[in-house]
Amino acid sequence: MKVSRDLFDQVMVPNYAPAAIIPVSGKGSRVWDQNGKEYVDFAGGIAVSCLGHCHPNLVNALQTQSEKIWHLSNVMTNEPALRLASKLCAATFAEKVYFANSGAEANEAALKLARRFALDNYGAEKDQIIAFDKAFHGRTFFTVTVGGQAAYSDGFGPKPGGISHAEYNNLASLEALISDKTCAVMLEPLQGEGGVISPTQEFIKGVRALCDKHNALMIFDEVQTGVGRTGHLYAYQDLGVTPDILTTAKALGGGFPIAAMLTTTEIAKHLKIGTHGSTYGGNALACAVAEAALDTVNTKAVLDGVSQREHVIREGLNAINAKFDIFSEIRGKGLLLGAALNKKYQGRAKEFLMAAADIGVMCLIAGPNVIRFTPSLVIELEDIQLGLERFEQAVANIVNS
Template sequence: MQVTRELFDEVMVPNYAPSSIIPVRGEGSRVWDQNDNELIDFAGGIAVNCLGHCHPALVAAVNEQASKIWHLSNVMTNEPALRLAKKLTDATFADQVYYANSGGESNEAALKLARRWALDNYGKEKDQIIAFKQGFHGRTFFTVTVGGQEAYSDGFGPKPGAIDHVAYNDLEALKALMSDKTCAVMMEPLQGEGGLVSPTDEFAKGVRELCDEHNALLIFDEVQTGFGRLGSFFAYMDLGVTPDILTSAKALGGGFPIGAMLTTKDIAKHLKPGTHGSTYGGNPLACAVGEAVMDIINTSDVLDGVKVKEAQIRAGFEAINAKYNVFSEIRGKGLLLGAVLNDEYQGRARDFMVASAENGLMALVAGANIVRFAPSLVIPEADIAEGLVRFEKAVAQIVNA
């Protein structure tokens, strides 16, 4: 069978519009397509491939576990799931872990848990969930409604109720909306899809204080920001704010599908047997990989290295902008960075992404006006330098067109 991009249009549901490039193998921070063209990966599978492609430790973990046992369902537990859960709880505020297969599923579990906790403790009137405009929390109907982007949630009929939104970093608006009916506030400790918006220190701490005041749970969606992406193991650790529930996925599996919801024992007890579940959640293969990822990521070498690499990319953005004047600002933190296009190039982020690929660089966008980079956390500095050379060629291509 000849596998081409045209085959996608024939056999795949058209909810995606992928690039014409079909990668077939990868190593480290580089991938090769069907024609053996090489690309440097600054996209990281949308902040998933935290250790690049085919990292030897992850390959070894998959191979070792694949020869033992693949799947059991949750009728029985398994050793990799328990080992990983123990490492996650030892490294965080949490006492207990629930496994899922994705960020959306982890967030679904968090939201259901918050509602059940409120019902058990305070009654059915305490059901309001507040989240933030331009947030993103997944694609299930519950999570996409909590996410603050109507373009993703409209057009599917009546939405789940008792969900409200305020602007990110607007503490006064949140304060005005909260009451004793609020059961949870859900936030990203840095908005990813919504434009790489960092929280102010006052905002992050203020949200925590308001939740305490109204007996509401604070849920941190760390699907994109967690596992070293911002330079700390989880982003909450740098903010000095501890959530009640935290969700993780993406980098947790380094490319293998896995998600996790972390919380305290007192909150977790409200998900009694039968109240929620997942056939594949806690799968031995996924957890074995997750354990290998965690052993590498949660080290000072990797986490400190993220900050060094961030400085290198920021300097590269600034040097390119000094020549071509296309960006108004650089946003983000760690290795989740975005260059905001200035007025002259508004709406053209995708053009920059396409031009990058034409020049041998995989990049991302965050909306129509931001070019986003989310490379491997262990990308060599030489690959960053070469990637920036290729990005400059892409910028020049657009500016001189």
């Protein structure tokens, strides 16, 4: 059967507009399309492919587990799920783990748990959830409403209630909304889709203090920042605050779909038997791959290497900017970086993404004004240099056109 980009338009629901190229193979941070054209991958499947493509540790885990057992219902547990949960607890504040398939599902579980925790401890009136403008927490109707981007949640009928939005990095805006009726405050410890925005220390510690004052749970959405992306296993570990609930997905499986919600025993006990579940959550195959990904990433060598790679990419982007004057700043932390376009190039981030793909480097955008880079945490330095050279050529092509 001949497979081409045209086939997408014939058989797929039109909620995506994929590029003309169809990648067919990858190794490390290089990808090849149907025509054999090579790309340097600075996108990482949107911060998912934390070890690049076809990393031997992940391939081995997948092949080994595929010959044992793939799936059981949650009427039973399995060894990979228990090993992975134990390692996540050992490496974080958590004492209990719930597995799901995606970041949205992990966030859905976190929000339901927060509501149930508040109901059991304080009564039905404590139901307000506060999140932040430009946040992104998933595409289920609950999570997309909590995410602070109306463009994603409008047009589907009445939205779930009890949800308010404050301004990120503006503690006063949160203070104006929060009360003893607030059950949870949900935020990203570094906003991704919203433009790669880092929190200030005053803000992040202030959110924790306000949650404590009003007996509200602090939920960290670490779907994009987790599993080494910022140079720490989880971003909270470098911020001086500890959340009550943390969600993780994307890089957790290194490309295999899996997610988890992490919390304490005291909070977890409110999701009693039958209150929540997932058919595939905790699937043995997914957990085996995720265990290998976690074991590989959670080492001093890999985590220290993230900061080294961040430095090289920042230097490269600053050098490009010195030549072409297109960025107002380079934002972010670790290997979640955003190059914010200056006033002259506002609204043109997607043009740079497409021009980069034409030259042979894959990157992302975070809104119309930010080019986002989320490469493999172990990307080879020679791949970084080649990718930067190609990206510079793409910039030159736009600036000189």
